[in-house]
Amino acid sequence: MKTILSILMLAFFIPAVSQNIRLNAYSGYVFDDKVDSYFDANNYYNGKIKGGYQWGVGLEYLASPQYGIEISYLLQSTTAPTTYLQSGQLGGVKTSNFDMKLNWIMLGGNRYMKKPGGKAEMFGGLMAGAVIVDFHNPDNGNDNSATKFAWGLKGGVNIWASPKVAFKLQAQLMSAVQAVGGGLYFGTGGAGAGLTSYSSMLQFGLGGGLCFALGGATTKPK
Numbered sequence: 001m002k003t004i005l006s007i008l009m010l011a012f013f014i015p016a017v018s019q020n021i022r023l024n025a026y027s028g029y030v031f032d033d034k035v036d037s038y039f040d041a042n043n044y045y046n047g048k049i050k051g052g053y054q055w056g057v058g059l060e061y062l063a064s065p066q067y068g069i070e071i072s073y074l075l076q077s078t079t080a081p082t083t084y085l086q087s088g089q090l091g092g093v094k095t096s097n098f099d100m101k102l103n104w105i106m107l108g109g110n111r112y113m114k115k116p117g118g119k120a121e122m123f124g125g126l127m128a129g130a131v132i133v134d135f136h137n138p139d140n141g142n143d144n145s146a147t148k149f150a151w152g153l154k155g156g157v158n159i160w161a162s163p164k165v166a167f168k169l170q171a172q173l174m175s176a177v178q179a180v181g182g183g184l185y186f187g188t189g190g191a192g193a194g195l196t197s198y199s200s201m202l203q204f205g206l207g208g209g210l211c212f213a214l215g216g217a218t219t220k221p222k
Contacts, residue, residue: 021214022068024058024168028207030076035180035199045182047082049100054205056104066112070125074104074174080135082185098185099136104150104174105129119160123170127152131176131201135184144184150176158211166211176201 029051036046058072080098108127114120131150136143156170181198 020062022060022062023212023214024060024070024072024209025212026054026056026058026072026074026168026207026209028054028170028172028205028209030054030078030174030203030205033201033203035080035082035201037182037197037199039197042085042087045082045084045185047080047084047098049080049180049201049203050078052076052078054207060110065114068110068112070108070110072104072106072108072127074102074106076102078102080180080185084182084185086182094139096137096139096185099138101134103132103134104152105132106150106152108152121158121160121166122156123158124155125153127154131174131179133176133179133184137185146179146181146184148176148179150174150179156208164213166213168209168211170207170209172205172207174203174205 030053031051033049033051034046035049036044038044038046054074054076056072056074058070060068060070062068078100080100081095082098083093083095085093106127106129108125108129110123110125113122128149128151130147132145132147134143134145152172152174154170154172156168158166158168160166177200178198179201184198
């Protein structure tokens with residue numbers, strides 16, 4: 001965690017001396033997402049990534065009053081109750097409640113729209129990067145992790161309470177292709193190696209946060 005935050009700070013240290021830099025603090029709720037894979041009647045799993053609290057930070061460089069480039073880190077700790085069956089599995093169908101952490105490391109672009117003299121600043125953005133998925137199986141003590149390609153989009157509004165500080169409201173959609181799988185759930189030495197197929201993940205969230213103008217006050221659009 002400390003290493004990730006250090007990278008975020010160093011990535012923007014030099015331009016922060018003379019350019020317009022923003023520090024974004026994120027806080028919100030992510031909703032449940034279903035994951036499943038059905039290989040055949042003897043090899044399948046279905047479960048749910050439970051919703052919960054997500055927080056994060058982002059450092060953004062404003063290339064112009066209308067466009068920003070941001071690197072961000074988001075974290076969610078949750079559980080994934082899952083029912084599964086594998087060929088040769090003793091005891092038949094099983095249900096486990098796996099511990100799960102999602103670490104999103106994203107790079108994206110933001111587009112801003114603000115009326116001259118107004119306090120409300122609308123924005124929308126696209127993101128791409130990676131998600132590190134960490135799993136713990138409480139039934140056998142196994143831990144496993146995987147790093148997958150991720151993308152996202154967001155939209156909302158910054159409400160500037162002063163030239164340096166704004167309250168942020170936003171909605172976002174985050175996705176990782178082929179991110180959650182049987183091999184990741186069960187781990188080596190667990191239920192077996194018969195089911196290794198993967199399921200994509202799609203998470204919708206609502207939240208807000210704070211925006212701090214570090215390299216200067218908010219700029220006025222042309």
